[in-house]
Amino acid sequence: MGVSLVSAGYAVVDTETTGFAARGGDRIAEVAVVHLDEDGVVTDEWCTLVNPVRDLGPQHVHRISAAEVWHAPTFAEVAGALAARLANRVLVAHNLAFDARFLTAEFGRLGVEWPTPGLCTMRLAADYLPGRAGRSLRACCDAAGVSLLDAHSALHDAHAAAGLFADYLRKAGRPEPWRGLLDDAERAPWPVFASDQAQLVRRGEVVAQRTTGTELVTLVRGDTVVFTGQMLDPRDVWVDRASAAGLRVVQGYVTKATRVLVAADPFTLSSKARRARAYEVPIVSEEDFGSMLARLA
Numbered sequence: 001m002g003v004s005l006v007s008a009g010y011a012v013v014d015t016e017t018t019g020f021a022a023r024g025g026d027r028i029a030e031v032a033v034v035h036l037d038e039d040g041v042v043t044d045e046w047c048t049l050v051n052p053v054r055d056l057g058p059q060h061v062h063r064i065s066a067a068e069v070w071h072a073p074t075f076a077e078v079a080g081a082l083a084a085r086l087a088n089r090v091l092v093a094h095n096l097a098f099d100a101r102f103l104t105a106e107f108g109r110l111g112v113e114w115p116t117p118g119l120c121t122m123r124l125a126a127d128y129l130p131g132r133a134g135r136s137l138r139a140c141c142d143a144a145g146v147s148l149l150d151a152h153s154a155l156h157d158a159h160a161a162a163g164l165f166a167d168y169l170r171k172a173g174r175p176e177p178w179r180g181l182l183d184d185a186e187r188a189p190w191p192v193f194a195s196d197q198a199q200l201v202r203r204g205e206v207v208a209q210r211t212t213g214t215e216l217v218t219l220v221r222g223d224t225v226v227f228t229g230q231m232l233d234p235r236d237v238w239v240d241r242a243s244a245a246g247l248r249v250v251q252g253y254v255t256k257a258t259r260v261l262v263a264a265d266p267f268t269l270s271s272k273a274r275r276a277r278a279y280e281v282p283i284v285s286e287e288d289f290g291s292m293l294a295r296l297a
Contacts, residue, residue, distance in 0.1 A: 008186035009043070010036040010119075011089035012165060014157040015099050016064060018057035022101040027052035028075055029064050030203075032154035033085045036092075038182065040166030046085050047155040048200035050075050055229075055270040062152050066267035067207045073198035075106045080193030081200075083107075083114075087190035090181045091118030094137045094161045112191050119178055121164045128168045140164055153203065217260050217282045219296045221246030226254050228272040229264025231286050238262065238286065245293050254281055262289045 012034040019026035032047035049064065049072040056064055086103075093099040100116040107114035122135050129143045137160055141148045146163035150156040169176065176182070219225075225247050227235055239249050254261055254275040261276040261283045268283075276283050284292070 008182045009038055009089050010092050010162075010165065011086050012036060012092045012158050012162040013086070013099050013103070014093060014154045014161060015102050016062040016152060016154050017102055018052050018054060020098075022105040025054065026057065026102075027054060028102050028106055029056055029062065029069060030154040031078075031082060032158040033082065034155075034158045034162040035085070035089070036162055036166065038169075040162075040169040042159075042162060044085075045155065045159070046081070046200075047158070047202055048073065048078055048198075049203065050078065051269070053269060055268055055273075059265075064203070065207075066265045066269055068201070068203060069269070070207075070267050071199075072201040076110055077198035078200070079107065079110055079112075081198065083112075083191060083193050086114075087192070088185050088188065090178070090185050091116060092121065092161065092165050093118065094121045094140070094157070094164070096120035096122075107191075112193075114191065115188065117181065117184075119165070119181065121161050121168065124165075124168055128171050137161065137164075155202075217284075217292070219245075219247065219259065219292050221296070222248060223259035224248045224250055224255075224257055225260050225262060225289075226250050226252075226258050226272060226276075227262045228270050229268055231262075231264050233286065238289070241290075241293055245296050247296075254279065256281075260284055260289070260292075262286055 014032050015028050016030040017026055017028055028050050029052050030049050034042060035044040037043050049069050051069045051072040051074050053074060056066060096118050104114055104116050121140065125135055125140050129140060137157060138148055138151060141160050141164055144164055144167045146160055146167060148160040225242055227238060231238060242249050254272050256279045258281045261272060261281055263273060263283050266283050266285050273283055
C-alpha cells in the first residue's frame with residue numbers, strides 16, 4: 001500500500017446503510033462521492049450500490065431492493081475506487097459523524113485505518129444559515145435555495161450536500177475558515193489500494209430476475225416452512241393459513257429439512273435466506289406461496 005498526492009479539493013459523500021450500528025452488524029448499501037473544486041464547482045461524481053451481504057434493513061427509508069444489490073459489488077470490491085476518490089480531499093457530508101463512522105468501520109474491516117476529519121454541512125448551518133430551526137438536509141437545502149430531488153438516494157443527497165456546501169463557500173469567502181484542512185489533506189499520506197475493476201451498479205440499472213416460485217416446489221402435508229421479512233399480510237395470518245393446510249411452521253432457523261422459505265423479498269440477504277441458499281432450499285414470495293397453498297388445498 002502506497003500513498004497518493006493529488007491537488008486538494010472536497011469530496012462530498014453520502015451513504016445509505018442497513019441501519020445505525022456501524023461497528024455492529026450494519027453495512028453500507030450505497031455510497032456516492034461528488035467532487036468539488038476549491039470554488040465549489042462540481043468536477044466529478046461517482047456512485048454505486050453495495051451488496052451488504054445481509055438484509056437491507058429499513059427498505060422503506062432508502063428504497064433499495066435486494067434484487068438491485070444482488071449483482072452489486074461488496075464494499076471490499078469497491079474500496080479501491082472509493083479510496084481513490086476520497087484521497088487528499090477534505091471529506092464533506094451532511095451529518096458527517098454518521099457517514100464517517102460507516103466509512104471508518106468498512107475500511108477498518110479491510111485492515112485499513114482511514115483518516116476521516118472533515119466538514120459537516122449540518123453543523124456549519126449554524127454559521128451560514130443562522131436562525132433556521134431545521135437542520136435536516138431537506139430543511140437546510142430549502143433555506144439555501146438548493147435543489148434536493150430524491151432524498152435518501154446517495155447520489156442525489158451527495159449532490160444536494162455539495163450544493164449546500166458551495167453556498168457556504170460563497171458566504172465564507174477567502175481564506176476559508178477551514179483552510180488548514182485543505183492544506184493538511186493535500187499533504188497527507190493517504191492509503192492507496194491495488195486497482196480494482198469492480199462493476200459499479202446504480203439504482204435500477206441491474207435488477208436480478210428470478211424464476212416463478214410455484215415452479216420450484218410442490219408442497220405436501222407435513223412439509224416444514226419458514227417465513228422471513230415483513231409480509232404484506234401479517235405474519236400470523238400466513239402462519240394460520242399454512243397450519244390450516246397441514247404444513248409445519250417453524251419460527252427459528254432454516255435447516256436442511258425445511259421444504260420452503262417464504263420471503264417478503266425473495267432476493268433478501270437475511271441470515272435465513274443465506275442459509276436456505278446454502279442448503280438449496282427454495283425461496284418464494286408470499287404470492288407464490290399463496291398459489292402453492294391453493295394447489296395443496
